[in-house]
Amino acid sequence: MKKFTAILVCKVLRFIGKALKRGTSLPGKIALKIDPNILKKIEMPRRILIVTGSNGKTSTVEMIAHILEKNSKKFAFNKGGSNQIQGVTTFILDDCNLFGRAKSDIFLFEADEHFAKRMLNFFKPTHLLITNLYRDQQVRNGNPEWVYKGIEQSVNNTDITMVLNANDPLVSCFGFNKENTVWFGFDNMIGTTREITSVYNDGKFCPKCKNFLEYEYYHYNHIGKFCCENCGFKTAKTQYTGNYTEEEKEGFLINNEYKIKISFENISIGFYYNLLAAFAGSNLLGIKAEDICKSLESFVSKIFRVVKFDLDKYNGVLLISKHENSVSYDQSIRVIVEYNEPCTAVIIVDNISRKYSTNNISWFYDIDFEMFKSEKVKKIILSGFYCNDLAVCLSLTEIPIEKISVFEKIPDCIKYLRDNTEGKIFVITCFSDKDKFLEEVAVCDVNEIDS
Amino acid sequence: MKVLHLYPNLMNLYGERANPLILYLYLKNKGIQVTVEERDFGDEINFKTYDVVYIGSGLESNRKQAVKDLFKYREEILELIESGVIFLATGNSFEIFGRNIYSEASFYKSLGIFDFETSEQSKKRFAFDVIFETEFCAKPIIGSINKCTEIHGIEDHFFKVNFGFGDFYNSEYEGIRKYNFFGTHITGPILVRNPYFLENFLDLLLKRVKGEEVFNDKKREISNTGILNKSFETYVRRAYELTLLRLKTLEV
Ligand SMILES: [Zn+2]
Numbered sequence: 001m002k003k004f005t006a007i008l009v010c011k012v013l014r015f016i017g018k019a020l021k022r023g024t025s026l027p028g029k030i031a032l033k034i035d036p037n038i039l040k041k042i043e044m045p046r047r048i049l050i051v052t053g054s055n056g057k058t059s060t061v062e063m064i065a066h067i068l069e070k071n072s073k074k075f076a077f078n079k080g081g082s083n084q085i086q087g088v089t090t091f092i093l094d095d096c097n098l099f100g101r102a103k104s105d106i107f108l109f110e111a112d113e114h115f116a117k118r119m120l121n122f123f124k125p126t127h128l129l130i131t132n133l134y135r136d137q138q139v140r141n142g143n144p145e146w147v148y149k150g151i152e153q154s155v156n157n158t159d160i161t162m163v164l165n166a167n168d169p170l171v172s173c174f175g176f177n178k179e180n181t182v183w184f185g186f187d188n189m190i191g192t193t194r195e196i197t198s199v200y201n202d203g204k205f206c207p208k209c210k211n212f213l214e215y216e217y218y219h220y221n222h223i224g225k226f227c228c229e230n231c232g233f234k235t236a237k238t239q240y241t242g243n244y245t246e247e248e249k250e251g252f253l254i255n256n257e258y259k260i261k262i263s264f265e266n267i268s269i270g271f272y273y274n275l276l277a278a279f280a281g282s283n284l285l286g287i288k289a290e291d292i293c294k295s296l297e298s299f300v301s302k303i304f305r306v307v308k309f310d311l312d313k314y315n316g317v318l319l320i321s322k323h324e325n326s327v328s329y330d331q332s333i334r335v336i337v338e339y340n341e342p343c344t345a346v347i348i349v350d351n352i353s354r355k356y357s358t359n360n361i362s363w364f365y366d367i368d369f370e371m372f373k374s375e376k377v378k379k380i381i382l383s384g385f386y387c388n389d390l391a392v393c394l395s396l397t398e399i400p401i402e403k404i405s406v407f408e409k410i411p412d413c414i415k416y417l418r419d420n421t422e423g424k425i426f427v428i429t430c431f432s433d434k435d436k437f438l439e440e441v442a443v444c445d446v447n448e449i450d451s
Numbered sequence: 452m453k454v455l456h457l458y459p460n461l462m463n464l465y466g467e468r469a470n471p472l473i474l475y476l477y478l479k480n481k482g483i484q485v486t487v488e489e490r491d492f493g494d495e496i497n498f499k500t501y502d503v504v505y506i507g508s509g510l511e512s513n514r515k516q517a518v519k520d521l522f523k524y525r526e527e528i529l530e531l532i533e534s535g536v537i538f539l540a541t542g543n544s545f546e547i548f549g550r551n552i553y554s555e556a557s558f559y560k561s562l563g564i565f566d567f568e569t570s571e572q573s574k575k576r577f578a579f580d581v582i583f584e585t586e587f588c589a590k591p592i593i594g595s596i597n598k599c600t601e602i603h604g605i606e607d608h609f610f611k612v613n614f615g616f617g618d619f620y621n622s623e624y625e626g627i628r629k630y631n632f633f634g635t636h637i638t639g640p641i642l643v644r645n646p647y648f649l650e651n652f653l654d655l656l657l658k659r660v661k662g663e664e665v666f667n668d669k670k671r672e673i674s675n676t677g678i679l680n681k682s683f684e685t686y687v688r689r690a691y692e693l694t695l696l697r698l699k700t701l702e703v
Contacts, residue, residue: 210492
C-alpha cells in the first residue's frame with residue numbers, strides 16, 4: 001500500500017511540477033519519505049546500465065542514448081545526470097505504472113563517481129560501466145583510491161555485470177579474477193609510447209599488492225597495458241578491443257571487424273575510449289554491432305566538447321576541459337600541439353569549481369604544460385582569477401617566458417588577442433568559465449559536426 | 452647542497468613535485484651547487500648525506516607502504532631530525548613520523564619519532580582551504596587540505612588556525628614543528644604558493660649549510676634571467692595576495 005501511495009503521490013507531484021516547470025527532486029523526495037524502500041519494490045526493466053567514471057561519462061551515455069533511440073528501443077535516460085537520489089527516484093517512478101512496473105525496457109543512467117555509490121545502495125543495475133578513475137575534484141572525490149573504495153563496497157558480492165576499462169589499473173581492480181566482468185580497451189592507438197609522458201604516474205604501483213607495475217606501453221597518462229609480476233594483476237583480455245592505427249586514420253576498428261568512422265576535428269584521445277565504451281554498453285543492452293556502427297555515423301553530439309568561434313580575422317576553437325582534472329588538460333594540450341600549425345593558446349581559470357568553494361590549484365602541477373614548448377605554439381595567454389598561479393606554474397617549466405602573457409580580466413585577454421594573435425586560437429577552459437570568453441567572441445555553430 | 456625527495460612516486464598526489472623543484476631552482480639561481488635526489492620505494496637511502504628532506508602526500512595505502520619501507524631507517528632518521536636537519540613533510544606523509552596509525556578495523560605502528568597518534572576513517576573526507584599562522588613567518592600561510600584522519604597528541608604546534616581547522620575537527624592548531632622538522636597536512640605546492648614562507652625556509656637552510664643568510668630581503672637581488680625574473684616574483688606575490696584576500700572574505 002505504501003508503494004502504491006508513494007508512486008501515486010510522486011506522479012501527481014511530477015505532473016503539477018511539469019506544468020509549473022519546477023525541478024525534479026521534490027516528487028522523489030516525498031515518495032522516499034512515504035516509502036524509503038520504494039526503489040527496491042519497483043519491477044525494474046530487464047536491463048539497467050549505470051555509467052560512471054572521472055572522464056567521458058556524459059559523452060558515453062549520450063552516445064548510448066543516441067544508439068538506443070536510432071534502434072527504436074523503449075528506454076528512459078536521466079539526461080544531464082541528476083546527482084541526487086530524489087531526482088533519480090522521480091525519474092524511475094515517472095516511468096512506472098501505478099503497480100510499480102517500469103514501462104521502459106531499458107534504464108540508462110549517468111552518475112558521477114560519488115553519487116554512483118549512493119545510487120547503488122538504493123537499487124542495483126544489471127550493468128555498471130566505469131570509464132576511468134583519475135585525479136579529479138578533490139573536494140568531492142578526495143583521491144582516486146578513496147573513490148574506488150566507495151564504489152567497491154557497493155558492488156562487492158552483487159551480480160552486477162561490470163563493464164570496465166582494461167587499460168586503467170584502478171578500474172581493473174573491480175574485475176580482477178571476478179566473473180561477470182566485461183572488458184573494453186585499446187590494443188593499438190596512435191601516439192602510444194613505451195615510457196610514460198605525463199608528469200606523474202598513477203600506474204607506478206600495483207593497486208592490488210603495491211609492487212611495481214610493469215607497462216608494455218602507455219596510450220596516454222597511466223592508461224595502457226600493464227602487468228604485476230608479483231601478484232599477476234594485469235590488463236585483462238578484452239571483449240571489446242579497439243585498434244586505432246596510422247593506416248586507418250579516419251576511424252578505428254573494434255574487434256577487427258567493426259569500423260567506427262571519425263569525422264570530427266580536434267578530438268582528444270579520451271573520446272576514442274568513449275566511443276568504444278558506448279559500443280560495448282549498447283551492445284550489452286541488446287543492440288547488434290552492425291547497427292551500432294550505423295547509428296554512430298549519424299551521431300551529432302549536443303555536448304561535444306569543441307566550440308568554434310571567430311575573433312575578428314582569427315579562427316578559434318574552445319576545447320572544453322575539466323578544471324581540477326589534469327588528464328583532461330593534458331588531452332586538450334595534446335590536441336593543440338598535434339594541430340602542428342602556428343597557434344596561440346589561451347588558458348582560462350577563473351572559477352575552479354561550480355559546486356564547491358575551493359582555491360586549490362595543486363592540479364596545475366599535475367598537468368604536462370611542458371608540451372607547450374612546441375615551436376608551433378607561438379603565444380600562451382593566461383587569464384582569469386588564477387592566471388598568476390598559472391603563470392607561476394608555467395614559469396617552472398622550460399617554456400620560454402617571452403611566450404607567456406597574463407591578464408586577470410578576461411576582456412583584457414580578448415583585447416590582447418585582437419591585436420596579437422598568431423595563427424589559430426585555441427582556448428582551454430571548463431564549462432563554468434567558457435561563457436565568460438564566448439560571450440565576447442562570435443560563436444560559430446557549436447554542433448557543426450556533419451553526420 | 453643535497454635535497455632528498457623521498458618517494459616521488461609512492462607519495463605523490465597533489466602536484467607536490469613543485470616543492471623540491473622550487474627549492475632547486477631558487478638555490479641554483481643563487482649560484483649554489485644543488486642536487487635533488489629522488490629515492491622511491493625499495494631504493495637504498497643514505498639519509499646522512501642530505502641537507503634537507505622533502506616528502507609529500509600519497510594514497511592512504513601508499514603511506515602504509517612508506518612506513519613499511521622506512522622502518523629500517525628509523526634510528527637514522529631520528530638522529531637526523533634531532534641533529535637539526537631540515538625535514539618538510541606535507542599532507543598525510545607527516546603522519547608517518549608519529550607513533551601509531553589507527554583505522555576502523557586495525558592499527559599499525561608508525562616510525563614513532565614523535566609522540567602523536569593518527570586515526571583514520573573511511574566514511575568522510577575533509578577537503579578545504581586554510582589560512583594558518585606561524586612564528587616562523589610574518590605573513591600567513593595559505594593552502595588546501597585533503598584528509599580522512601585526525602591527529603592527537605601534538606605539543607609542538609607548527610600552525611595556529613586562522614581559517615579552516617587543524618589536527619582534528621575544531622582544533623585550533625595544526626601540524627608539528629620540532630627541531631627543524633616541519634610537518635603539516637597542507638597538500639600541494641605549499642612552498643610555491645607561500646613566497647614569504649619559502650624565503651624563511653631557504654634562509655634557515657642556508658644558515659645551516661653555509662652559515663649565512665642569503666635570502667633575507669635586504670640582500671635579495673632578483674636576476675632578470677632564468678625563471679626567477681622580476682615577472683615571476685610579481686606573479687608569485689600577486690597569486691598569494693589574491694588567494695589570501697579571497698579566503699579572508701570567506702572567513703567573514
Ligand atoms: Zn600486484
